[in-house]
Amino acid sequence: MITPSLIVSALIFVVGTLGVLVRRNAIIMFLCIELQLNAVNLAFVALSRVWGIEAQVFVFFVMTVAAAEAAVGLAIIISIFRHYETVNVDNFNLLKW
Amino acid sequence: MADILFYTFAAVAIGSALGVVMSRNPVGSLLFMVVTLASLAGIFVLLEAHFLAAVQVIVYAGAIMVLFLFVIMLLNLGHEYQRDIKGGVFAVLSFALVGTLAGFLARQLGAGAAAEVMSSAGGRSIDAAVSEFGAVGAIARPLFTTYVVPFEITGILLLVAIVGALVLAKRRVL
Numbered sequence: 116m117i118t119p120s121l122i123v124s125a126l127i128f129v130v131g132t133l134g135v136l137v138r139r140n141a142i143i144m145f146l147c148i149e150l151q152l153n154a155v156n157l158a159f160v161a162l163s164r165v166w167g168i169e170a171q172v173f174v175f176f177v178m179t180v181a182a183a184e185a186a187v188g189l190a191i192i193i194s195i196f197r198h199y200e201t202v203n204v205d206n207f208n209l210l211k212w
Numbered sequence: 213m214a215d216i217l218f219y220t221f222a223a224v225a226i227g228s229a230l231g232v233v234m235s236r237n238p239v240g241s242l243l244f245m246v247v248t249l250a251s252l253a254g255i256f257v258l259l260e261a262h263f264l265a266a267v268q269v270i271v272y273a274g275a276i277m278v279l280f281l282f283v284i285m286l287l288n289l290g291h292e293y294q295r296d297i298k299g300g301v302f303a304v305l306s307f308a309l310v311g312t313l314a315g316f317l318a319r320q321l322g323a324g325a326a327a328e329v330m331s332s333a334g335g336r337s338i339d340a341a342v343s344e345f346g347a348v349g350a351i352a353r354p355l356f357t358t359y360v361v362p363f364e365i366t367g368i369l370l371l372v373a374i375v376g377a378l379v380l381a382k383r384r385v386l
Binding site: 116118119120121122123125126127128129130131132133134136137138139140142143145146147149150153156157160161162163164165166167168169170171172174175176178179180181182183184185186187189190191192193194196197202203 | 249366
């Protein structure tokens with residue numbers, strides 16, 4: 116069941132990458148980043164059947180970092196929304212060259 | 213039986229991951245995401261990672277997704293139905309990049325499957341640890357011995373994230 120899990124993980128990672136690239140809604144882009152993190156988690160859990168319990172410890176750390184990232188990212192989105200009245204990333208052009 | 217469950221969970225996970233990307237409504241995307249996380253938790257159970265499956269449901273599907281839903285409701289984005297997928301050259305470039313990534317991953321996975329390096333030594337050591345210390349003890353033991361410094365740093369990271377989120381989202385802090 117390890118190789119099929121790795122294939123599922125790769126597919127979910129690719130779908131998440133596609134979402135980050137093609138969507139304009141900043142919150143959906145964040146959701147797709149979570150999707151990528153979960154794909155990596157699945158790969159870690161599958162490979163823990165080969166390498167031992169350490170892989171599951173790393174999944175634990177990834178989850179913590181994902182929670183911190185979601186909290187700070189959503190706070191940034193709220194403060195940007197207060198300024199631009201939108202979450203569409205095409206309108207965020209203050210740092211655009 | 214386990215194989216049927218695995219392929220069901222895998223199909224649901226990939227299908228609703230596509231739903232996250234395709235759905236027009238942000239709330240719809242979010243609910244698809246919850247379905248993805250739940251079926252990934254099912255796959256975790258099938259891979260004998262029971263503690264992580266529980267944490268996945270409680271922390272991810274329970275807490276982080278509710279945070280996202282809360283922000284969507286707070287910013288009143290729940291009734292945006294127009295397409296917001298990028299078009300033109302950028303879309304072509306993104307699909308090319310994603311295709312390259314998929315091809316690369318498929319090649320790596322094909323090489324790994326051909327080599328058949330997948331012994332189950334780690335699986336046997338995990339099963340021994342679970343039967344000796346229980347599902348939580350098996351993961352807590354390395355977490356509080358070998359990886360105790362990263363674990364403490366994680367605590368500091370969470371504190372910094374709480375303070376940072378508060379400073380960013382509050383109107384006037386000082």
